[in-house]
Amino acid sequence: MYQWKECTYNTPDRQVFFTIKKLTLPDHFFATFVGANGSGKTLMTRALEGELLLLNGTCPDSLSLSVISFEKQIKLMEQDFERRNSDDPRDETGYTPREMFETVSGDQEEILRLCDILNFSYALDRSYHKLSSGEGRKVLIIEALLKKPDIVMLDSPFDGLDTAARKELQELLVAIFQAGTSVIVNTNRFEEISPASEYLGLIMSRDLARFGERDEVLNDSAVQQLTHYEKLPKIYALPRVPQDCADPLDRSKPLIIMKDVTVAYGDHVILNRVNWTVQPYEHWEITGPNGSGKSTLLSLVTGDNPQSYCNDITLFGIKRGSGESIWDIKKHIGYVSPSFHLDYRISSPVINVILSGYFDTIGLYEQPGDEKISLARQWLGILGLSAYENASFRSLSFGQQRLLLIIRALVKQPPLLILDEPLQGLDGLSRELVRRFVEFLMQNGDTQILFVSHHEGDAPRGITRRLTFVDNGTRTFDVRIEEVPR
Template sequence: MHWSAARFALSSLHQLLIPQLTLAPGQCWAFVGANGSGKTALARALCGELPLLAGEAPPAPEALRLSFEQQQALVDQDWQRRNTDMLADGEEAGWLAGELLPAAAVQTSPGQRLLTELGLLPLLARPFRVLSSGEGRKLLLARALLQAPRWLVLDEPFDGLDAQARRELTERLQSLHRQGQGLVLILNRFDEVPPCATHLGVLGDNQLLLTGARESVMASAEVRQWQLLEQQAPCSLPPPAQPAAAPGLPLVELHQLTIRYDEHRVIQGLDWALLPGQHWQITGPNGAGKSTLLSVITGDHPQGYCNQVTLFGRRRGSGESIWDIKRHIGLVSPALHLEYRVQTTPEAVILSGFYDSIGLYQTPGDLELSLTRRWLALLGLSDQARRPFHSLSFGQQRLLLIARALVKHPPLLILDEPLQGLDPINRHLVRHWVGRLMAAGRSQVLFVSHHAEDAPEGITHRLSFESDGQGGYGYRQLALHTETHE
């Protein structure tokens, strides 16, 4: 497939430019760019999903795209199917995971082998909505591979996968490449470029800036400059709107926490507490129960009432409202991003962090507006404050949701895969911001990431979900260094 001086329409004001690009059999391409640089637009163009305005492009690209937006769209469709008065018998659970796969391909020997290698066979009878973000991503990868496209375009394929799943996916990509499968990977991390990538491209300002063989691109001045920019010191945080509360009781106390669905136990007998001055990293494979634990802490899980759960000094079920809990918490998670379906603007997204709402339903004060505009400037999005939130790139959306969580300097900051979809420079910025917040002593942090290197400086403890070899998980708690109690 070949493109020459190709211009594609993104909106009435923006276009994507591909000066020259040829995808030849036997190649594996990786394209890297900053948030908002046009990576997802490139993926759509390669698959023939954007209108061609000028230049040369394949008339019917034999390419299939897999992206986070497709996963988000399926979550939306499943939610709409379940939230209607016209449900038929058996539809209350929504789609089962297996129903999203092409039935004929699943029944073949290669199909069964693929599902086994991806660890998906035990998940096919579960509702799609209860799968973890990483499990859902692997399901969509299987669905794409079962359609046997000539070129497979993977938009951020490693996001949301734990270390073992990333290794397995890398091996799967290498195997596909050896078998002659055409591959295009859209990535934020240079360190995620797999060994099988033969060619690289770099994007900026909705233009393909640099392409070529892997070795020549990695040795270019542009890539060296990119890597140097990541090391530059970022700015300080805007101040909080309210003075800090005096440190007191543990923010979270759990005694023999047990969460189950029918006969399936997600969490079994967990004793754990978040004491003053502590900052925890939570690790474990996809489906181990990390997100379930966080939903108990945020007050969103209904089984929190039937457990011994104390949040911010109050026993769960003692008359507190969900808003009494959420006012103490700042949250970023893949689930929150998926659920942020409201029509809103970047400015309103950050402002909603003051009120713990999805969408803005109150009139903000002058101080909240001032702090929000400082955050927009810090993110480099001041000129896009009134644009539709969903018109921004995924990385820009994630940065806004991070600012939403940080804006009130909450006593408890819960960061579930916060750096997913961010380029190296913005990952560096976010780690710095979180570290500054922790050092100020106002906020305690629960940090979940499958990338160990993503954890900010200042993490004091680690809670690990570890397989017990019998289909369940045990829990290991480790002090990384002595924390300072105030």
């Protein structure tokens, strides 16, 4: 049996951490670990391989483990290229799989046996650079098995393979497991979980957030929602907005324009000559330490800061101080924050939480009508929560509640949705759940998003611009604005 308890790992440069609070595996097993890109799957591989520093906790002293990864395949391709481009004419053909295998084992019978099992005998003497991606993956598997490890670990083995090659590789992994070798697979897709996999773990935010028997984990309602988002077909429009709730704002113009904006309380300057424009179709992350000015900046956007009247600020095409009311500003904004979540104390049915968004109320106090009920059910379908329509809001997980509040703010599809620390207070699974849904909104909706966060790496994919408050060593913070690579 293999056991990890309260383990914290660090990369050799001491820049990145990975944690395994609890993991128990039997002597012979097939386990799959699922995680989004950047979640820490490769860090998990390096931790088990012994490449990371163990800062605390207990883990197996050593593992008889062979790792197969895309990085190792690239390294092999580079070695083959260097050999073919050397001055020795004997190296023109590069490496052959037979030659690679013989450097690991001189047991010719075992080489032929494994090649037969993996249907690879025909390619033993081909040049490595002439093999397909799937064939190159087989080379690494055979090479790993020749070392006779107790465990074979494959990091994202299905990437770059077509449907037939993925099916064949799944069958090979089952054959390896049935022959007595334990198998670990890291993947970023739930549909790549093998039916033979007995255990399933979820890797999120560089942490093994969930682990257990496969069916138990997959039956978790939050996990079911993650798989739901992955399987959603491309949606080109979200549920429509009722005519009486439609926002007539011209969305071809900038939503926010701030010029040399300064906010100070006495001699304490919070914002110092900030210039910021939010153009159409941009999604922004706003980040910085506590006290740097994020909340003050948001209060200028929502119309709640009286100092907005003494600054050059244009919101939704309206210059502040031109006679508009605070409601002229707020009607274009959806807003969700941890404090709002904590204040949302009613035990309303789930569908009523969504319906209340059409009326800007906490709770539902008037008849919504058939049209709005139908639209609310469409939103529940997108969330994967149709079965919870009449359940109490408080009976859902904290992450599911946060999703519902985001939908409540979104049903009228306002020009701007402010998500102020939407991941705060959520566990790893719930953070990933909310992040996936925000990514979905940015891909499919017309609403622009301001995503406010303290933590690097929280932002969902789809963010196009970033505003960062940077400590300049004085009592004020500088503002840095940059594009986010797509």
